[in-house]
Amino acid sequence: MMNDNYPRAILFDLDDTILDTTLSADRLWTQASKQFADEIGRSPDEIDRQMRQAREWFWSDPQRNQVGRLDLFKARAGCVEHALEQMDAGDNGLATRIATWFTDRRIPAMKPFDGALEALAKLKDAGVRLGLISNGKGETQREKVVRFGLEPYFDCIILEGEFGAGKPDRRVFDHALEELGVTPGQAWMVGDNLQWEVAAPQKLGIQGVWVDWRGAGLPEDALVVPDRVIQSIAELIE
Ligand SMILES: [Mg+2]
Known part of the structure; x- marks a missing residue:
C-alpha cells in the first residue's frame, strides 16, 4: 500500500546524508592531532586547527575536490602536508604516515545518523523505490555500502568510481x-550538497530535498531553493 505522502522513488546521497561523514572525520583528525603532537612539536589544539583549515582550503576548490575525492589518500596527505608547512613542522614522510594512520581508521569511525536506517527500511516497506547515488572512488564507497549493510535497502546503487560519472x-x-x-516527476533526490543533490536534479524535474545536517540553514548567498529542507532523513517518515 503506497503512502500518499511518499513519492514513487527516492534517490539518496550517502555521505553526510545517510552516514555521519564530516563529523566522524573531524573527530578522527582531532585524535590524529593528539597522536602525532609530540612528533610535530606543536600542541594538539594548534595541529587540529591547522589541519581543519588545510582541509577547508583543499576541499573548497571544485577542481581539487573532483580529483581528490577519487584519490582520498593523496588528498589527505596533501592536506596534512599543507598544515605541516603552515606550522613550519614535519616533512613529507610524516604527512604520509599521518594520512595512513587516518585512512586505516576512517571507515570504521563512520556511522549511520540516528534513525537513518530505520527511515530507509520504512520507506522500502511502504513500497518506495530507493536509489543510492554517491560520488567518490568505487572501492571506498562500496566498502561503506557493504560495511553498513546498505545494499538490501536499494533497488539501484550508482557509485561514481564504478559508473564512470x-x-x-x-x-x-x-x-x-x-x-x-x-x-523525474515521480522522484525526489535527497542529499546535503545543494549543487549536486538539489540544483542538478531540479533541472531535470526531480524534487530536491536538502539535508541540512548542521542545522545551519541555507547559506545567505544560496541561489538554490530546495523543495524541502530536513535536518535528518528520519524526518521523511514522520
Ligand atoms: Mg553528501
Missing part, C-alpha cells in the same frame, strides 16, 4: 530513474 552529471540521474522505472 558523478553528480551533477545528468547521466547518473537519468540512469537511476531508468533503473527504478520512474519519471
